Amino acid sequence: MGEEKNPGTEERPKWDNKVQYLLTCIGFAVGIGNLWRFPYLCQIYGGGAFLIPYLIALVFQGLPLLYLELAIGQRLRMGSIGVWKNISPMLGGVGIASMVVSFLVSMFYNTIIAWVLWYFFNSFQNPLPWSQCPLNANQTGYSSECEKSTSVNYFWYRETLNITEDIGISGSLQWWMVICLATAWCVIYICFIKGIDSMGKAVYVTATFPYLVLTIFLIRALTLPGATDGLVYLFTPDWEILKKPQVWLDAATQIFFSLSVAFGGLIAFSSYNAERNDCERDALVVGITNSATSLYGSIPIFSILGFKARTNFNTCLEQNILTLTNHFDIAERNMTVENYDQWFDYLNVTHPGDIASLPLRVCDLQNFLDQSASGTGLAFIVFTEAVLEMPGSQVWAVLFFVMLLSLGLSSMFGNVEGVLTPLQELKLVPKWLPHEVLTAIVCLVSFLIGLIFTLGSGNYWVEVFNAYVGSVPLLIIAFCEMVGVAYIYGMKTFSEDIYFMTGRRPNIYWKACWMVISPLMLLVVFVAYVALQAGTYPTYPAWNPNYENFPQTETKEYPKWVFGIIVALVVVPILSIPVVAVYNLIRCGMKKSNANVSGPNPYSNEAFEIETQERNTQSI
Amino acid sequence: MLGQKFQTSVRNIFFFFFFFFFFFFFASDAAEGFKVRLSIKTALGDNAYEWNRNQRFLFQAAIAFAMSHHLDLEFNVSNILVCDETPRVSFWFVVTSPDDPSRLVGKESVELAVRASRSRINNILLLNDATLEFIGVLPTLAAPVKPATPSWLIVFGVVIGIIGAGIVFLLVSTVVQKKRYVRTLTGITVTMTIIKQ
Numbered sequence: 001m002g003e004e005k006n007p008g009t010e011e012r013p014k015w016d017n018k019v020q021y022l023l024t025c026i027g028f029a030v031g032i033g034n035l036w037r038f039p040y041l042c043q044i045y046g047g048g049a050f051l052i053p054y055l056i057a058l059v060f061q062g063l064p065l066l067y068l069e070l071a072i073g074q075r076l077r078m079g080s081i082g083v084w085k086n087i088s089p090m091l092g093g094v095g096i097a098s099m100v101v102s103f104l105v106s107m108f109y110n111t112i113i114a115w116v117l118w119y120f121f122n123s124f125q126n127p128l129p130w131s132q133c134p135l136n137a138n139q140t141g142y143s144s145e146c147e148k149s150t151s152v153n154y155f156w157y158r159e160t161l162n163i164t165e166d167i168g169i170s171g172s173l174q175w176w177m178v179i180c181l182a183t184a185w186c187v188i189y190i191c192f193i194k195g196i197d198s199m200g201k202a203v204y205v206t207a208t209f210p211y212l213v214l215t216i217f218l219i220r221a222l223t224l225p226g227a228t229d230g231l232v233y234l235f236t237p238d239w240e241i242l243k244k245p246q247v248w249l250d251a252a253t254q255i256f257f258s259l260s261v262a263f264g265g266l267i268a269f270s271s272y273n274a275e276r277n278d279c280e281r282d283a284l285v286v287g288i289t290n291s292a293t294s295l296y297g298s299i300p301i302f303s304i305l306g307f308k309a310r311t312n313f314n315t316c317l318e319q320n321i322l323t324l325t326n327h328f329d330i331a332e333r334n335m336t337v338e339n340y341d342q343w344f345d346y347l348n349v350t351h352p353g354d355i356a357s358l359p360l361r362v363c364d365l366q367n368f369l370d371q372s373a374s375g376t377g378l379a380f381i382v383f384t385e386a387v388l389e390m391p392g393s394q395v396w397a398v399l400f401f402v403m404l405l406s407l408g409l410s411s412m413f414g415n416v417e418g419v420l421t422p423l424q425e426l427k428l429v430p431k432w433l434p435h436e437v438l439t440a441i442v443c444l445v446s447f448l449i450g451l452i453f454t455l456g457s458g459n460y461w462v463e464v465f466n467a468y469v470g471s472v473p474l475l476i477i478a479f480c481e482m483v484g485v486a487y488i489y490g491m492k493t494f495s496e497d498i499y500f501m502t503g504r505r506p507n508i509y510w511k512a513c514w515m516v517i518s519p520l521m522l523l524v525v526f527v528a529y530v531a532l533q534a535g536t537y538p539t540y541p542a543w544n545p546n547y548e549n550f551p552q553t554e555t556k557e558y559p560k561w562v563f564g565i566i567v568a569l570v571v572v573p574i575l576s577i578p579v580v581a582v583y584n585l586i587r588c589g590m591k592k593s594n595a596n597v598s599g600p601n602p603y604s605n606e607a608f609e610i611e612t613q614e615r616n617t618q619s620i
Numbered sequence: 621m622l623g624q625k626f627q628t629s630v631r632n633i634f635f636f637f638f639f640f641f642f643f644f645f646f647a648s649d650a651a652e653g654f655k656v657r658l659s660i661k662t663a664l665g666d667n668a669y670e671w672n673r674n675q676r677f678l679f680q681a682a683i684a685f686a687m688s689h690h691l692d693l694e695f696n697v698s699n700i701l702v703c704d705e706t707p708r709v710s711f712w713f714v715v716t717s718p719d720d721p722s723r724l725v726g727k728e729s730v731e732l733a734v735r736a737s738r739s740r741i742n743n744i745l746l747l748n749d750a751t752l753e754f755i756g757v758l759p760t761l762a763a764p765v766k767p768a769t770p771s772w773l774i775v776f777g778v779v780i781g782i783i784g785a786g787i788v789f790l791l792v793s794t795v796v797q798k799k800r801y802v803r804t805l806t807g808i809t810v811t812m813t814i815i816k817q
Contacts, residue, residue: 121772121779179776186783193790329706332661436791 012077013196015272020200022285024269025070027207027410029260029290032112032379035407039234039298040374041254045247046238051295053242053251058291061521062255064513065478066266067283068485073267074279075497079421080264083271084481087489089588093580094480095422098264100573101473102418105263107446108465109415110188111453112376113408114180116401118160119380121180123397130155131388149551152385157543160380164456165544167464168559171456178454185447188412192420192439196272199413206410213403214297217396221303224390230306233369234298245528252525257470259290262478265414268421278502280510301378308386309368316363320344323358376459379404416442460540464558467538468566473573475526479519480577486514538566652724653714654731655755660709663751671709675745676702682744683713683734687725690733693718731757 015021042050076083081095122129133146133154141147146154157163164171191202221227241247260266270279314337321335324347335343348355373382387396419442423429429438453462485494491514495505506514541553558566656679661668669675680700687695695718705711715725734741734757742748 117779118772121775124775125771179780183776183780183783186780186787190783190787190790193787194794198790325708326657326710329708329710331707332659332709434794436794 013272014274015196016200018277020203021269021273022282023203023207024196024200024410024413025266025282025286026289027203028265028269028414029258029286030207030210030293030407031258031260031411032404032407033258034290034294035297035301035404036375036378037254038258038294039301040372040378041250042298043234043302043372045250046236046241047233048235048237049239049242050247050251053248054255054291057248057252057255057521058287060513060517061252062259062261062291063283063287064510064518065256065261065482066259066287067280067510068482068514069261069266070270070279070283070286071494071498071501072485073270074273074275074277074501077271077275079268079271079425080418081422082425083267084484087484089584090581091480091484091488091577092584093577094477094484095264095425096576096580097473097477097573098262098267099419099422100576101469101477102263102265102415103446104465104469104569104573106412106415106419107450108453108462108469109408109412110184110446111181111450111458111462113184113187113405113412114177114454115160115376115380116404116408117183118176118180119384120398120401120405123394123401126394128384128388128393128397129159130384131393145545148545150385152381152388153551155384156376156380161459162456163459163543165542165546165554166556167457167460167540167542167562169457173451174454174456174458177458178451181450181454182447185443185450187409188416189439189443191409191413192416192443193436195435195439196417199417203410203413206406206413209406210403211293213399213406214300216399217300217304218296220390220396221300221307224303224307226307226310227303228306229310229365229369230302230304231299233306234302249525249528249532252521253471253529255291256478256522256525257474258294259287260411260414262474262481263414263418264422265418268417269414271421276501276503280498280502280506301383304386305382306369308382308389309365309371311386311389312368313363313365316361316368320360320363323360327354327358460542463540464562464566465569468569469573472526472529472570475522475529476574476577479522479526482514482519482522486519491515538563652727652730653712654727654734654757655710655712657708657710657753657755658745658747659751659753660747663747669746676705678744680713682741683715686733686737686741687715687730690736691725691729 015024042048072083072087073079076086078086079095080098081092084095085092130152133142133151135141136143143154145158149157160177162171162174191199270282273279317337317340321337321340324330324343325332325335328347328351344355371382383400384397387393387400390396420439423438423442452458455461491511494514495511499505537557539555539557542556544550544554547554658671660671677697680697680702683700684695684697687693687699695715699716699718699721700713701716702711702713715730717723717725731754734754738749738757742752745752
């Protein structure tokens with residue numbers, strides 16, 4: 001006491017109010033994946049039936065993990081590195097692993113935001129640039145690549161990504177992507193410039209705006225023709241599918257990655273809280289809001305997909321009608337979509353030879369509904385095509401991309417926070433360096449390394465990072481977190497901490513989850529995941545205009561050097577866990593051989609005991 | 621008088637066989653004629669006009685205009701022969717030479733003439749390339765309008781300008797705040813030292 005508070009001392013930043021904190025956590029958890037992964041999973045895993053494994057995973061895996069992270073951060077009031085070092089020096093590696101994973105994820109995640117920005121910039125034109133094919137070189141027809149696929153595909157693969165045919169062919173830096181990526185990092189920087197003071201103000205907008213846009217889309221989408229087709233298709237349960245283990249695995253992984261645990265960001269956020277704060281209620285609010293958002297968001301998404309399917313179906317029928325009308329010289333408007341079937345049967349009876357010779361397409365609504373897509377395919381191909389058919393396309397396109405931008409930004413805040421807070425705790429940064437300059441350096445370095453994703457082969461690299469960095473390392477980190485808190489920290493100590501913070505001890509449900517159920521589920525998910533991946537050599541879909549089945553993507557195997565990089569991406573983040581543990585074991589062992597042996601507990605050293613004593617005196 | 625009647629009847633028979641031959645040629649594909657298909661209801665919806673003799677006359681006049689314009693000869697409406705109409709509204713037409721009505725103008729010339737005046741013909745009939753089809757004649761594609769600065773660059777410029785201004789403003793305000801704090805701090809220390817003395 002007695003020291004002045006000047007900007008730049010160790011005084012820990014605080015949230016302005018509880019709402020800011022909750023919105024930040026919700027914004028971090030609710031990301032683009034809620035919109036483009038969950039509805040897809042619902043669709044392919046039997047609609048309403050998928051909700052059962054999803055909710056089970058939420059209750060027994062997602063919520064306990066969330067509560068654990070929020071509680072531990074709030075109690076120990078440090079970022080991920082400090083927290084785990086505090087619990088046990090052997091677990092210090094867990095924090096470092098979280099930081100490395102957050103860093104790698106933030107790099108490719110911001111590329112997705114750069115893509116969204118590019119589409120956003122391009123939505124202010126009439127007509128929308130992805131509605132038409134450009135002319136080819138000598139202006140005699142449309143570009144062949146565009147004609148064989150669609151104008152929407154062409155805009156995504158050629159004019160946005162300028163993608164190469166193979167991950168080995170890097171191509172050059174696409175300048176328009178570079179400036180979009182620079183813009184994305186500038187947006188992140190301006191939101192983080194004053195730490196959580198500025199970020200906390202930004203989340204008021206980025207966390208709430210998506211809900212507003214989703215509601216607008218919901219109202220608009222439900223009035224579109226074909227919306228009910230999409231919704232019925234989405235929610236019709238197929239109970240048979242619950243027998244497949246793949247469904248349970250995907251539900252567990254979806255919940256896990258959707259809640260953004262194990263990144264260290266949630267620990268950092270809750271460390272800025274007041275000491276006595278009901279983190280149990282916070283965890284429930286964040287977890288349930290995240291799942292509710294997924295459900296709420298899937299309704300307009302699927303209404304619009306149903307509308308798109310119906311429109312495609314009608315276009316298909318109308319093409320057939322035109323072919324038949326022209327061939328048989330029937331008067332216009334005599335054959336319509338409604339009486340097509342009767343006309344077709346009549347013509348088939350009277351002129352079967354002619355019918356067989358005509359290039360008639362098979363139009364099946366179910367077929368169009370089955371064309372599912374997730375990830376970038378949903379946002380940048382399927383949805384942009386649907387928007388073209390809606391009256392006032394520019395408005396809907398702009399709204400949609402601003403929504404994706406808000407969702408992505410609020411998730412990026414958590415990722416970047418998961419890098420900045422531990423970085424300051426590592427004590428690598430000199431004290432005289434202002435926070436703004438450190439943030440600028442982190443943003444600049446991430447931008448420069450992220451230029452990989454603006455190359456011609458950038459999209460393939462994003463897929464690599466997405467599939468391998470954002471999966472196995474997180475599972476391992478989460479498992480270590482749970483085991484560390486439940487067994488190394490001790491459930492008794494943890495219960496006392498929670499009693500101190502919330503005024504009540506955790507009930508049997510939480511205890512059972514933390515000690516047995518959740519670690520077990522995590523272990524099963526991890527083993528199943530690895531078993532599934534290890535079964536086949538990893539492949540990727542390549543966009544190759546020279547492929548014989550173009551416009552279908554060509555499935556190629558990753559070259560050996562890329563496979564090496566994949567292995568490195570999985571191993572390097574979690575390498576710190578065993579390394580730090582072994583290092584501390586050796587140090588512990590050496591200390592023990594010098595001092596008197598007090599008890600057979602290999603995990604205790606004097607610093608740890610003094611700290612726990614201090615904390616016990618503090619809590620009284 | 622009988623000789624005159626004989627002459628007219630011979631001429632009629634001659635023209636009959638002539639047109640019979642034409643009709644025969646019209647029915648086959650390897651002709652000097654073009655098949656035309658109109659989709660009036662698709663183009664105009666409720667304002668669609670009825671295809672009748674007068675509309676056909678307008679079509680013939682338009683083609684006559686196109687031929688005259690292209691070949692710099694004087695074509696008349698009677699030089700454009702239309703036949704084989706269907707309820708679809710599709711028909712065949714051939715163009716006869718103005719000097720010699722028994723001779724047909726070649727397919728290539730007709731095609732070039734139609735392509736040259738295509739938009740004019742479309743406008744006369746209130747249709748477009750998709751709804752007024754000349755089977756075998758490729759539509760002339762209009763190059764899409766490209767503005768000098770792509771519009772996305774403008775939006776990008778606005779956004780990055782706002783962000784850049786924001787960053788500069790926030791950084792400068794932090795620096796100014798720090799300087800002001802240091803000044804007050806030195807002020808306090810100076811006053812404290814004066815009071816102590």
